[in-house]
Amino acid sequence: MIPPLIAPDRRADIKARHRRAILDAADALIRERGKPQFSVNELADRADVSRRTVFNHFTSLDDVIMTTCTRLLGVTVDDFRAATRATPAGDGSRVALFDEITTALRAVDLPTVVSYLWGVLAADGENGRSQHALTDVFTRATEQLSAEIADRSTAIDAFEVAILVSTVMNGVAVVSEHWIAMTGATLDESSRTVWDDLLNRLIASIRMGYSASS
Amino acid sequence: MIPPLIAPDRRADIKARHRRAILDAADALIRERGKPQFSVNELADRADVSRRTVFNHFTSLDDVIMTTCTRLLGVTVDDFRAATRATPAGDGSRVALFDEITTALRAVDLPTVVSYLWGVLAADGENGRSQHALTDVFTRATEQLSAEIADRSTAIDAFEVAILVSTVMNGVAVVSEHWIAMTGATLDESSRTVWDDLLNRLIASIRMGYSASS
DNA sequence: TGCACTTTGTGCGTCGTTGCACTTAGTGTA
DNA sequence: TACACTAAGTGCAACGACGCACAAAGTGCA
Numbered sequence: 001m002i003p004p005l006i007a008p009d010r011r012a013d014i015k016a017r018h019r020r021a022i023l024d025a026a027d028a029l030i031r032e033r034g035k036p037q038f039s040v041n042e043l044a045d046r047a048d049v050s051r052r053t054v055f056n057h058f059t060s061l062d063d064v065i066m067t068t069c070t071r072l073l074g075v076t077v078d079d080f081r082a083a084t085r086a087t088p089a090g091d092g093s094r095v096a097l098f099d100e101i102t103t104a105l106r107a108v109d110l111p112t113v114v115s116y117l118w119g120v121l122a123a124d125g126e127n128g129r130s131q132h133a134l135t136d137v138f139t140r141a142t143e144q145l146s147a148e149i150a151d152r153s154t155a156i157d158a159f160e161v162a163i164l165v166s167t168v169m170n171g172v173a174v175v176s177e178h179w180i181a182m183t184g185a186t187l188d189e190s191s192r193t194v195w196d197d198l199l200n201r202l203i204a205s206i207r208m209g210y211s212a213s214s
Numbered sequence: 215m216i217p218p219l220i221a222p223d224r225r226a227d228i229k230a231r232h233r234r235a236i237l238d239a240a241d242a243l244i245r246e247r248g249k250p251q252f253s254v255n256e257l258a259d260r261a262d263v264s265r266r267t268v269f270n271h272f273t274s275l276d277d278v279i280m281t282t283c284t285r286l287l288g289v290t291v292d293d294f295r296a297a298t299r300a301t302p303a304g305d306g307s308r309v310a311l312f313d314e315i316t317t318a319l320r321a322v323d324l325p326t327v328v329s330y331l332w333g334v335l336a337a338d339g340e341n342g343r344s345q346h347a348l349t350d351v352f353t354r355a356t357e358q359l360s361a362e363i364a365d366r367s368t369a370i371d372a373f374e375v376a377i378l379v380s381t382v383m384n385g386v387a388v389v390s391e392h393w394i395a396m397t398g399a400t401l402d403e404s405s406r407t408v409w410d411d412l413l414n415r416l417i418a419s420i421r422m423g424y425s426a427s428s
Numbered sequence: 429t430g431c432a433c434t435t436t437g438t439g440c441g442t443c444g445t446t447g448c449a450c451t452t453a454g455t456g457t458a
Numbered sequence: 459t460a461c462a463c464t465a466a467g468t469g470c471a472a473c474g475a476c477g478c479a480c481a482a483a484g485t486g487c488a
Contacts, residue, residue: 010475014444040467051446051467061465229474254435264476274437275436
């Protein structure tokens with residue numbers, strides 16, 4: 001999942017391993033408890049490092065949690081990238097690109113990601129700083145995807161690609177908000193069905209403006 | 215098998231873990247190759263430490279190998295101890311104690327231990343120092359067992375216990391030599407049968423002098 | 429036998445982890 | 459509201475792992 005780091009030497013490798021272990025531990029604790037409800041001591045124990053080491057790598061416990069979320073989003077973007085690459089290339093049209101993106105969107109486990117991030121945010125309560133940080137990361141992910149897809153879809157104007165990706169991503173954000181309100185971000189079968197319905201409605205709605213007239 | 219070390223703190227614990235990893239790696243390499251035919255670099259890689267760390271814990275590669283053998287013997291003695299404890303207590307007589315010891319002897323996988331140690335010794339060639347070191351360890355193991363069994367068998371004189379244990383251990387050494395000569399210390403089914411035969415002959419031979427007259 | 433190469437073992441300095449004592453902030457209760 | 463306790467975060471020193479350059483020993487070959 002996360003590519004192994006090629007460190008220049010053992011010392012750097014071990015340092016990177018410790019940092020990764022801390023993030024892995026935070027991730028596991030968040031998944032187990034549905035929210036970042038653990039102490040620095042618990043995190044250090046789970047990561048098998050000392051509590052001082054946690055602060056050697058991160059400025060605060062909040063920093064660990066934010067980095068864990070950023071990492072998860074990075075992985076999700078990678079998954080999405082891989083899914084778009086696996087989709088057969090269309091005829092180079094805007095319609096084909098849209099189909100490619102939405103097919104990839106369905107292939108990625110977005111409910112799990114949204115549930116996770118919401119669990120972290122909900123625990124933070126009115127902490128706008130955390131929410132803002134996550135919005136930043138989400139924005140950057142959208143920009144990265146736009147740039148990459150524009151590179152690959154040379155038949156389509158980069159500006160058009162940016163509009164398309166941004167529209168879809170914004171739509172996903174709206175779907176997420178509704179889904180959380182309707183299901184409480186649980187991950188059971190019925191909750192996933194609700195997600196699928198909302199996502200299909202989003203895709204159908206945006207597609208109406210993209211249908212090929214023949 | 216090897217009891218987890220209860221270290222006073224993390225630093226001591228990690229240090230002990232590194233030392234143990236080096237010994238585990240040496241053990242694995244000896245078992246894979248039938249003899250201690252590896253470099254310090256290979257050992258360090260396998261143990262996931264730096265080659266400097268190997269020398270932080272041990273004075274030489276030979277020291278690592280010797281400690282690995284000592285550790286194996288220690289484990290074997292522990293297995294033997296456990297086997298004697300599991301054997302139902304006799305009537306407190308010399309004959310009963312002999313039966314207890316020989317039952318335990320059959321329960322321990324001695325061929326594997328002898329084959330391993332022979333592999334290490336053979337690789338050393340005429341290095342008498344290694345052989346002497348191993349004899350020392352074997353002697354100490356015999357002494358430890360004598361002391362422990364004497365403590366548990368209060369009905370029997372400690373001197374008698376020492377004679378008994380020493381006789382049996384010396385017999386095991388003789389069985390080992392013959393077994394190696396006959397089988398080359400291989401561990402296949404026929405080789406193990408030869409070991410069993412030799413051990414049975416040893417036990418029968420010593421028992422003749424111990425049979426209860428009724 | 430001499431030479432080139434590899435491996436072992438070592439001294440010393442660097443780096444990162446850890447221990448510990450401390451301050452500050454948060455929390456619960458009387 | 460004050461107090462006692464817990465937890466987060468920090469500065470500093472000690473420790474052990476590591477990197478590196480080096481000398482010595484071992485090995486293979488011409």
